[in-house]
Amino acid sequence: MDIWLHYAFLNIRDKSG
Numbered sequence: 001m002d003i004w005l006h007y008a009f010l011n012i013r014d015k016s017g
Helices: 003-016
Strands: none
Touching: none
C-alpha cells in the first residue's frame, strides 16, 4: 500500500481544484 502516493494524488487534486 503506497500511502505516500495516495497523499500526493490528493495533494495534486486539491491544488488543481
